[in-house]
Amino acid sequence: MAAHYKVRTCIPAHEKDVRAVTTALFPDGSILSGSRDVTAKLWVPNESDQGFHEGHVMSGHSNFISAVCFMPPTDKYPQGLIVTGSNDFSILAFTLESPIAVYKLTGHKNTVCSLAAGKFGTLLSGSWDKTAKVWLNEKNVMTLEGHEAAVWGVAIMPEQGLMLTASADRTIKMWKAGRCVQTFTGHDDCVRGLAVLNAGEFLSCSNDGTVRHWATTGDCLHVYYGHENFVYSISILPNGQDFVTSSEDRTVRVWKGGNCVQTIPHPTMSVWTVCVLQNGDIVSGASDGIIRVFTSSPERMAPPEEQKAYEDSVAQAEVPTQVGDINVSDLPGPEALLNPVVELNNPQGKCFTMERSIDYVFSVDIEEGKPPLKLPYNTTEDPWFAAQRFLDQNQLSQMFLDQVAEFIMKNAKGIQIEQTSAQYSDPFTGGGRYVPGSVGGEGTGSTGGSDPFTGQGRYVPSYSDGGSNQMDVSDPFTGQGRYVPGGGTQNGIPGNVPIKITGVDKYRERKQGNNAYFPLKSYVTFDAANQAQIIGKLKEFNTKVAAMCQVDESSLEQLQGLMEGQKVEPSQLVLLQKILCWPKDMVFPVLDVLRICIKHADICQHFCDKSDFLDERLQYLSGDSSVANQMLTLRTFCNLFKQPSGVRLMCKNRDSIITTALNLKGSANKNIQIAMATLLMNYSVQLQDQPDIEGRSQCLIAAANMLEGNLDLEAGFRLLVCIGTLISSDEGTRELAKSLELKNFIIPLKGNVEPKKLPECASFVIDLLQIK
Numbered sequence: 001m002a003a004h005y006k007v008r009t010c011i012p013a014h015e016k017d018v019r020a021v022t023t024a025l026f027p028d029g030s031i032l033s034g035s036r037d038v039t040a041k042l043w044v045p046n047e048s049d050q051g052f053h054e055g056h057v058m059s060g061h062s063n064f065i066s067a068v069c070f071m072p073p074t075d076k077y078p079q080g081l082i083v084t085g086s087n088d089f090s091i092l093a094f095t096l097e098s099p100i101a102v103y104k105l106t107g108h109k110n111t112v113c114s115l116a117a118g119k120f121g122t123l124l125s126g127s128w129d130k131t132a133k134v135w136l137n138e139k140n141v142m143t144l145e146g147h148e149a150a151v152w153g154v155a156i157m158p159e160q161g162l163m164l165t166a167s168a169d170r171t172i173k174m175w176k177a178g179r180c181v182q183t184f185t186g187h188d189d190c191v192r193g194l195a196v197l198n199a200g201e202f203l204s205c206s207n208d209g210t211v212r213h214w215a216t217t218g219d220c221l222h223v224y225y226g227h228e229n230f231v232y233s234i235s236i237l238p239n240g241q242d243f244v245t246s247s248e249d250r251t252v253r254v255w256k257g258g259n260c261v262q263t264i265p266h267p268t269m270s271v272w273t274v275c276v277l278q279n280g281d282i283v284s285g286a287s288d289g290i291i292r293v294f295t296s297s298p299e300r301m302a303p304p305e306e307q308k309a310y311e312d313s314v315a316q317a318e319v320p321t322q323v324g325d326i327n328v329s330d331l332p333g334p335e336a337l338l339n340p341v342v343e344l345n346n347p348q349g350k351c352f353t354m355e356r357s358i359d360y361v362f363s364v365d366i367e368e369g370k371p372p373l374k375l376p377y378n379t380t381e382d383p384w385f386a387a388q389r390f391l392d393q394n395q396l397s398q399m400f401l402d403q404v405a406e407f408i409m410k411n412a413k414g415i416q417i418e419q420t421s422a423q424y425s426d427p428f429t430g431g432g433r434y435v436p437g438s439v440g441g442e443g444t445g446s447t448g449g450s451d452p453f454t455g456q457g458r459y460v461p462s463y464s465d466g467g468s469n470q471m472d473v474s475d476p477f478t479g480q481g482r483y484v485p486g487g488g489t490q491n492g493i494p495g496n497v498p499i500k501i502t503g504v505d506k507y508r509e510r511k512q513g514n515n516a517y518f519p520l521k522s523y524v525t526f527d528a529a530n531q532a533q534i535i536g537k538l539k540e541f542n543t544k545v546a547a548m549c550q551v552d553e554s555s556l557e558q559l560q561g562l563m564e565g566q567k568v569e570p571s572q573l574v575l576l577q578k579i580l581c582w583p584k585d586m587v588f589p590v591l592d593v594l595r596i597c598i599k600h601a602d603i604c605q606h607f608c609d610k611s612d613f614l615d616e617r618l619q620y621l622s623g624d625s626s627v628a629n630q631m632l633t634l635r636t637f638c639n640l641f642k643q644p645s646g647v648r649l650m651c652k653n654r655d656s657i658i659t660t661a662l663n664l665k666g667s668a669n670k671n672i673q674i675a676m677a678t679l680l681m682n683y684s685v686q687l688q689d690q691p692d693i694e695g696r697s698q699c700l701i702a703a704a705n706m707l708e709g710n711l712d713l714e715a716g717f718r719l720l721v722c723i724g725t726l727i728s729s730d731e732g733t734r735e736l737a738k739s740l741e742l743k744n745f746i747i748p749l750k751g752n753v754e755p756k757k758l759p760e761c762a763s764f765v766i767d768l769l770q771i772k
Contacts, residue, residue, distance in 0.1 A: 013041060024042055040068055091105035155202065200216050207231070268317065538579070617637070637661075
């Protein structure tokens with residue numbers, strides 16, 4: 001029979017709701033709490049009894065604290081850090097020695113309501129602004145976007161380099177290297193909390209009153225029923241399988257073997273948060289400002305008289321009929337809120353309604369032909385509390401919480417909003433009751449989420465560079481004996497065409513025991529071309545395109561001089577611009593001309609000055625574009641780095657270029673893989689001397705995405721050079737690479753025998769990742 005939990009102690013911890021509790025690593029057995037009273041506190045076990053005393057008080061936020069976590073020790077902070085998230089949109093970090101924050105993180109545009117710590121100093125935060133952010137070394141290195149409502153729960157699965165986000169849009173998303181690889185649907189209402197079980201499974205809790213057990217494959221393995229209201233928080237017991245939950249039904253529940261084995265009632269309305277100490281004791285935080293600790297160990301249980309006092313307080317507790325200063329039976333209740341249009345009534349003075357004085361009454365039009373709803377609001381209230389109360393009492397969707405709250409703040413701006421204590425108020429969901437099983441709003445649907453690039457095994461096509469610095473870039477798409485974009489033909493058959501690239505000759509100059517592979521100092525471009533064959537293909541296609549797109553055949557000869565670097569004539573640029581509009585199935589020789597010409601300063605400047613130049617290029621990176629167009633576009637991007645104007649264009653639009661290029665990460669074509677890897681390598685060269693942590697992280701994450709696929713060896717080598725260039729000059733980027741578990745993807749490359757440069761370069765990168 002499972003051990004029964006009883007009260008260990010009750011701590012009058014805060015003046016207002018305890019919004020978050022978690023385990024602190026130092027001192028051993030301590031509790032970290034955050035409250036609506038705008039403080040976070042550390043509670044240290046007493047030596048003389050089973051109670052706790054206040055060991056540390058931290059302040060600095062300008063609004064209530066909604067999330068806390070403890071960051072593991074680092075060389076800089078040997079006792080770890082206490083991190084808090086707040087309704088003031090910021091994150092603060094504290095040491096155990098000082099009540100003043102050692103640093104502040106800003107970037108979220110709304111309340112930071114969830115936090116999770118990962119390896120190597122990684123921090124994951126979730127916010128009402130519908131995003132999650134990844135922080136490293138006090139910098140935002142990733143923003144996870146995709147949810148349609150507030151992100152209320154976050155978790156990290158470090159073994160697989162995965163991150164989880166739970167949202168008010170009723171979905172959970174799984175992220176790898178900054179990209180959503182899975183979306184979990186099944187909850188009928190907002191998902192409030194997450195807890196990781198093992199490398200492949202996790203739990204979620206929801207406003208629908210259930211807990212769900214998920215596999216990272218997307219399968220829901222089990223649904224747990226038992227709570228009678230919102231389930232706010234979930235935490236894993238020390239055995240790694242069982243768990244505890246807290247709820248708006250005034251209980252904490254203990255789940256073992258898939259069953260609820262104990263219900264622990266509380267003498268207060270909302271049990272916002274729960275955590276489990278290392279010794280198995282359960283800690284809860286509630287709306288009355290009290291932290292309660294329960295234990296199954298007889299030696300830590302409170303004396304019998306205190307047990308009896310707790311049981312009496314539970315028996316005497318009643319569910320209030322008031323929420324704040326409003327009687328819950330007084331508000332009306334239509335069935336839906338559809339695109340609310342709200343107007344302000346009596347903005348200058350008080351209104352008297354429902355037999356009490358209030359400061360404002362907003363009129364909410366929910367549907368044409370129906371009477372408007374009344375939304376009462378007092379300046380002493382939290383706007384989110386008022387918004388949630390309105391939704392609850394009118395049985396409206398939780399999806400509208402942010403919309404209503406933001407309306408209140410916008411239309412009541414200028415009013416001094418006092419953060420007074422309102423027992424049972426929830427700045428996230430309010431104090432109204434909820435009947436599990438009701439649907440909270442219109443479905444958001446699934447965004448899919450299967451990972452298109454991981455697959456099983458790591459088959460790498462055989463490859464040898466023959467001891468040279470040339471690369472094999474066969475072009476299988478042009479037809480036998482025909483012009484081959486970016487190269488020539490061998491015996492009239494395209495394929496295995498060696499194309500020399502600049503910037504890598506120094507790889508062969510490395511001395512034994514020294515790393516001459518990275519950091520790379522010069523950009524790599526695609527130079528080789530057979531101009532005569534390109535012109536021949538242009539002439540062939542010129543007879544096939546629509547008459548309005550045709551040009552004088554003799555003028556096409558001018559493009560050969562353009563490719564050879566001769567003086568640029570305006571008529572040549574006009575001609576090139578015209579034929580760049582040829583149909584997609586015939587434009588590839590024109591793209592090859594552009595790929596060659598763009599390396600010249602005047603031509604590069606001409607095209608970089610055109611506002612639509614980049615958008616026209618990006619269209620060829622779509623999944624329905626031909627392999628030839630995709631590859632030549634990527635090579636054009638690489639060659640743009642040859643000129644300063646091209647570098648500026650590539651850097652200014654780095655986000656859209658890399659994001660669009662990654663749509664091709666699952667391509668099996670080695671030429672596309674090599675071109676993508678070269679593009680990232682060029683970005684790493686540009687970034688190595690720049691204090692641009694966002695750019696470094698974006699480039700590193702893109703490389704990580706590619707490494708997960710079935711990769712050509714030359715592409716793999718270039719990705720290693722890219723990663724090595726990024727991490728060799730910046731410790732923060734190196735720590736991010738560690739948190740992404742890049743070593744696991746690089747180790748297989750170390751096992752290759754040929755080409756020799758591949759395992760050697762892999763070894764150097766791995767050595768860097770192991771530096772502490």
